[in-house]
Amino acid sequence: MTNFDFFIDGSIILIYLCLILITGIWLKKYISNVDHFLVANRGVDVYLGIASLAATEFGIATCMANAELGFKYGLKGIIPGIALGGSMLIVGVTGFCIKPLRNMAVITIPELLEKKFGKNIRWASGLVIVIGGLLNMGLFLRQAGSFLSITIGINPGYLELLMTLVLIFVGLYTVIGGMVSVIITDYIQFILMCFGFVTITGILIYQFGWFQILEQSSYYLGPKSLNLNVNSDYGFDRLLLDILVAFGSVLTWQTMISRVLAAKDSTTAKKIYMATSPYMLMRFVIPVFLGISALYYFGPDTYVGGEEILAMPNMIAQLMPVGLIGIVIASMLAADMSTNSSYLIAWSSVIYNDILEPIHKNKWSSKKGLFYNRMLICLIGLFLLLYGLWYPLSNDLWVYMQVTGTIYLSSMSVILIASCYFKNASPLGAGMSIVIGASIPVSYLLLQEFSFSSDIVKNIGPYKFGVFSFFMSGLGMSIGSLITKIKSK
Amino acid sequence: MKYPFWTFFFVVCYAWYIFVTIMVSVKGIKNIKQLIRDIEKEEH
Numbered sequence: 259m260t261n262f263d264f265f266i267d268g269s270i271i272l273i274y275l276c277l278i279l280i281t282g283i284w285l286k287k288y289i290s291n292v293d294h295f296l297v298a299n300r301g302v303d304v305y306l307g308i309a310s311l312a313a314t315e316f317g318i319a320t321c322m323a324n325a326e327l328g329f330k331y332g333l334k335g336i337i338p339g340i341a342l343g344g345s346m347l348i349v350g351v352t353g354f355c356i357k358p359l360r361n362m363a364v365i366t367i368p369e370l371l372e373k374k375f376g377k378n379i380r381w382a383s384g385l386v387i388v389i390g391g392l393l394n395m396g397l398f399l400r401q402a403g404s405f406l407s408i409t410i411g412i413n414p415g416y417l418e419l420l421m422t423l424v425l426i427f428v429g430l431y432t433v434i435g436g437m438v439s440v441i442i443t444d445y446i447q448f449i450l451m452c453f454g455f456v457t458i459t460g461i462l463i464y465q466f467g468w469f470q471i472l473e474q475s476s477y478y479l480g481p482k483s484l485n486l487n488v489n490s491d492y493g494f495d496r497l498l499l500d501i502l503v504a505f506g507s508v509l510t511w512q513t514m515i516s517r518v519l520a521a522k523d524s525t526t527a528k529k530i531y532m533a534t535s536p537y538m539l540m541r542f543v544i545p546v547f548l549g550i551s552a553l554y555y556f557g558p559d560t561y562v563g564g565e566e567i568l569a570m571p572n573m574i575a576q577l578m579p580v581g582l583i584g585i586v587i588a589s590m591l592a593a594d595m596s597t598n599s600s601y602l603i604a605w606s607s608v609i610y611n612d613i614l615e616p617i618h619k620n621k622w623s624s625k626k627g628l629f630y631n632r633m634l635i636c637l638i639g640l641f642l643l644l645y646g647l648w649y650p651l652s653n654d655l656w657v658y659m660q661v662t663g664t665i666y667l668s669s670m671s672v673i674l675i676a677s678c679y680f681k682n683a684s685p686l687g688a689g690m691s692i693v694i695g696a697s698i699p700v701s702y703l704l705l706q707e708f709s710f711s712s713d714i715v716k717n718i719g720p721y722k723f724g725v726f727s728f729f730m731s732g733l734g735m736s737i738g739s740l741i742t743k744i745k746s747k
Numbered sequence: 748m749k750y751p752f753w754t755f756f757f758v759v760c761y762a763w764y765i766f767v768t769i770m771v772s773v774k775g776i777k778n779i780k781q782l783i784r785d786i787e788k789e790e791h
Contacts, residue, residue, distance in 0.1 A: 305771045306778040333753060438786070445775050452768040456761065468757075472750050484753065536763055543760050 260411035260575035260583070267584025274450070274588040275427065278443050278595065282431025285439040302441060302520045307530035309448040310441045310600075311517045312537035316451065317597030318590050319401040321545045323655035325570035328549020329561070330654070332475045332483025334492050335549065338656070339542025341497075341504035343535045349508050350531030353524065358678045359515065360524040367510055367674060368612040374677040375685040377616070382689065383670060384612025386696045390665030391512060391605045392641060393703075397655065398601070399425055400646035401567075402594045408571040409587050421643060424594065429639045432599040433632045437520065440599045447592035454589020455544050457582065458574070462551045465577065475550040478558045495721040502728045503660050506667030510674055512604040545570070567655060606634035657720050661699050664724045668731040669695030676735055687738030695731035698723055 262268075302310065327335030349356055364370045368387065372380035403421040407414050431439050462471070476484050488494050507514060508531070521527040552561075552569035555577070561569040578586050610618075610631050618627070669691040676683035702723040705711040715723075748754065 303778040303781065305774040306782065308767070309771045309775050438782070441782075442779055445771075445779065449768060449772045452764065456765060459761065468754070469749050472753060484750070533767065536760070536767070540760060540764050543757070547757070 260409060261578060261580055262410050262575065262583050262587070263580045266580055267587065270581070270584030271588050271591065274592070278446065278592075279427070279431055281443055281446065282439040283434055285442060286434045302517065302526075302530075303522060304526055304529045304533065306441060306445060307517050307521055307526065308533050308537070310444040310596075311514060311530060311534045313444040313448040313451060313593065313596035314513050314517075314600040315538065315597070316541050316593050317398060317402075318405045318594040319398040319655065319659075320541060320597070321548070321590065321593065322401050322405060322567050322570060323659060324542050324545035325549035325552065326567040326654060327542070327656055328546030329553050329566045329569050330479075330549075331492055332479045332550055332553075333472075333546060334483055334486060335546040336539075336542045337486060337492065337497065338500040338504065339539045339546075340486075341500040342507065342541070343537075343539035345501070345504040346508045346531050346538050347535035349505075350528050350533075350535060353528050355509050355674055355678050356515070356518045356527055356531065357524045359674075360518050360521060360527045365519060365611050366512065366608050367515060367670060368608065371673060371677055371688065374683065375673075375688045379673075379685055379688045379692070380612055381616065382692050383666075383673065384608050384615075386666045386669065386692050387512060387608050388605055388613065389696070390662055390667070391601070391608070392638065392645075393665065394659055394662040395598075395601045395605070395642060396645040396649055396662070397658065398594070398598060398646070399642050401655065402591075402598075403646075404568065405571045405590060406587070408568065409575045409583065409590075411575065418643075418647060421646060424591075424598070425639050425643055428595045428598040429602065429635060432602050433635050436628075436631075437516075437603055440596070440603055441520070443599070444596045447596040450589045450592045454586050454592070458578070458586055459544065459547060461578065461582070462548070466551060466554055471547075471551055471554045474554045478553055493721070495719070495725055499660060499664075499721045499724040502725060503663060503667060506671040506728070507663065510667060510670040511663070512608060513600045516600070516604050516607070548573070602635045602638055605638055606631055609634050609638075660724060661702060661720050664699045664727050665696050668699075668724075668727040669734075672728075672731045672735050676739075680739075682739050682743055683735065684739045684742035686742050687735040687740075690734035690738040691731045694734040695727055698727035698730060 324335060324339075327338075348354070359367070359370060362370050362373070366384070366387075368380040368383040371383050399421040400417070402424050403417045404414075406412070406420050406424070407417055412420065431443060472484065482489050482491070488497050509515070517530060518527040521530055548570045552573040555573050556569055561567075561572075574583070574586060610627070614630070618630075622630070672691050672695070673683075673688045676687070702715060702720060705715040
């Protein structure tokens with residue numbers, strides 16, 4: 259059941275989509291080389307940087323994943339947001355790693371790593387970044403499709419069609435306008451998102467009552483859901499993984515770091531991080547609030563056994579009145595399109611700049627470079643479509659995103675810190691770190707699919723795997739560098 | 748008042764969110780103009 263009206267709400271969404279598409283296509287004339295396409299000519303100032311970074315990291319998948327945390331764990335679901343916002347603030351204030359990174363004027367992290375560890379490490383890190391990044395993004399389209407089919411009231415049988423439409427639309431303006439188009443459309447989407455989210459929050463508080471929502475959450479999930487202490491539901495291993503993933507993302511997540519690299523200078527990059535850090539918290543505060551409101555509305559028994567993620571979109575579909583639901587869906591689409599477009603360009607930039615570097619050696623003409631970047635975006639889109647349809651999600655979406663992110667966050671954060679601040683760090687250490695850091699989370703993803711190992715892996719849990727991956731990756735770097743030092747003596 | 752911490756926390760978070768969004772929407776437009784001007788200048 260939904261209040262969506264195809265004439266009124268549909269028109270609102272159509273106007274919004276036209277605005278974005280026209281803007282994206284109009285900006286094509288400003289793209290004449292790969293630097294314009296991938297890092298917007300490094301001309302992004304503080305305010306545009308904030309809008310772009312905040313809009314990028316808030317998509318429908320994030321919103322649904324974090325609303326699921328709220329629905330299942332109450333306000334405790336905000337913990338990863340505190341870790342993320344806090345780490346971004348610390349990195350922004352200190353300039354830790356991001357200052358040397360921006361000063362090097364590189365396009366991606368692997369490009370920086372080449373200067374310290376050589377070509378092989380650049381290539382290997384590019385590969386691991388793409389694998390982790392694409393798997394992480396793999397379920398974005400599916401979530402967007404589910405959200406739209408529920409809120410618009412389309413038969414779930416048309417999920418594939420909706421996923422394809424979202425992809426084609428995002429792909430179109432990203433392929434045409436590159437990073438300039440992504441950043442400027444991010445700006446429009448950022449404003450619309452704020453309007454949409456504040457409106458939903460206001461309506462929910464008006465309809466349910468602020469204290470009633472919290473009281474009911476406490477009643478259903480227990481008083482522990484309203485405090486931030488770790489307990490059996492939200493253990494120490496989970497908290498530790500939240501913190502490690504948060505620092506790792508802030509330092510090396512390509513979509514975040516590409517805003518640092520697109521900034522005018524390192525001071526601007528630091529300011530962007532400092533000012534965006536509270537948005538990283540809001541990225542959890544808003545969806546978690548939607549999640550606990552859905553819990554209030556439906557109770558704990560309507561969505562169980564992996565269906566908790568569907569509670570929030572169903573609540574929006576049933577509660578938002580005609581007119582407003584169109585604005586809310588447009589704002590969620592805005593959030594999703596800004597995320598998808600940035601992610602598409604981020605991973606294609608790593609494939610082109612680092613994995614394909616031995617082939618083009620930076621000697622291709624601007625026209626040829628742009629053509630291949632655009633082709634890569636199309637291929638990534640195709641992969642996302644197929645993977646999103648095929649992969650069965652067996653855990654919290656947020657946990658899936660953490661585990662897949664860890665494939666590269668663990669080693670890249672270790673290697674980046676080592677390359678910036680440890681003069682004894684060696685290519686052997688970097689190589690060991692990459693192999694160990696990637697193999698642990700990949701093993702987790704594979705082993706949970708086999709019947710003989712599924713129970714053991716599930717008993718250990720994704721959090722211990724993730725934390726282990728970070729520590730072993732650090733150990734690999736230390737041992738490898740030590741071996742190199744001993745050999746050189 | 749019940750739940751004073753969470754009430755204060757949400758009020759501060761949302762107030763900040765709205766304030767910065769207004770700031771960004773006003774000043775971001777200048778940055779867009781500047782970005783486009785810079786690219787045009789580089790191409791000529």
